[in-house]
Amino acid sequence: MPSAKIAPSLLSGDFANLANECQRMLKDGADYLHMDVMDGHFVPNLTIGAPVIKSLRKHTDAFLDCHLMVAEPERWVDDFAAAGTNLFMFHYEATKHHEALIERIRNHGMKAGIAIKPKTPVDAILSLAGQVDMVLVMTVEPGFGGQKFMVDCLSKVRALRQAYPDLDIEVDGGLDLTNIDEAAEAGANVIVAGTSIFKADKPAEVIATFRNTINAASA
């Protein structure tokens, strides 16, 4: 399995101080910055859009892992590419035109990712997973930080890892020091975490433990 990448979710950071929060996470060892984009339709919450990514890009060269929890993700490819997004992660449930969207994202110079909600079976994306740079298995219902980790979702990670030994498989939602072992054992290598990193006394130690646990499982 590929090496660990730890992606703090800025949803748990201070939105009024976003550039500094990103720098803080990078200094503490983050590999990616996970940006949660919510439209109030696909999920019952509203966060940021491409203008914020564009502003942030002026402050950092870091890998921006943008998770679009939006209806009609096709509408936003141009804007997010122009804003400086590295990876455009869309939801399987949000479109019927998966392959065309993957191609369009790539043609705009971004990496492409596909995400599934907890109730979506893994079979829905088993073949599509071979066409993307990263798959995201949600381990909470998308929309809010601070929810309880849904351990049952790890069976989907196991199935994906078995089918794709070299794929980046991301998990997101409720990840913390009590469940990172299970996520690692299932085969996840990209860890998104908001609450457990931002609320920690020493975020750098949490990030390091996540990384060591994933890398130990893949050794």
Ligand SMILES: O=C(CO)[C@@H](O)[C@H](O)COP(=O)(O)O
């Ligand atoms: O996409 C989402 C929620 O929809 C996540 O990225 C959360 O922001 C993760 O936060 P924690 O569950 O780790 O607090």
